[in-house]
C-alpha cells in the first residue's frame with residue numbers, strides 16, 4: 001500500500017494517540033485517505049504540488065508548462081467533483097494540506113483540531 005509523506009504524518013499522529021481510522025478506504029466515490037463511517041467523515045491529505053494548492057510548494061514547472069497546467073487542472077477538477085459527490089452523499093470533508101504539516105505550529109493546531117473532531121462531536 002502506497003503512503004505519501006503527509007499521509008504518514010497524520011497516520012503516525014492517530015496511531016500515537018490510539019485514534020482508530022480506516023485508511024485508503026475504497027468504498028466511496030473515490031479512495032478516501034482517512035474515513036470515519038459512524039461520523040460520515042472523510043479526511044483528505046492533499047499534496048500541495050499535485051493538488052496545486054497555490055502555496056509556495058505548488059510552483060508550476062518551467063519546462064513543459066502547458067502540460068503541467070493541464071495535469072493540475074485535471075487534478076483540481078477531479079478534487080472538485082469528488083467533493084461534490086461526497087457532499088451529496090452527506091459526508092463531511094476535512095482537507096489537510098501538506099504545507100500545514102511542514103509548519104510545526106500549524107501542524108500542532110491541526111492535530112489538536114483533528115483529535116477534537118474525531119473524538120468529540122463535530
Ligand SMILES: [Zn+2]
Nearest residue numbers: 048053055099
Ligand atoms: Zn500548500
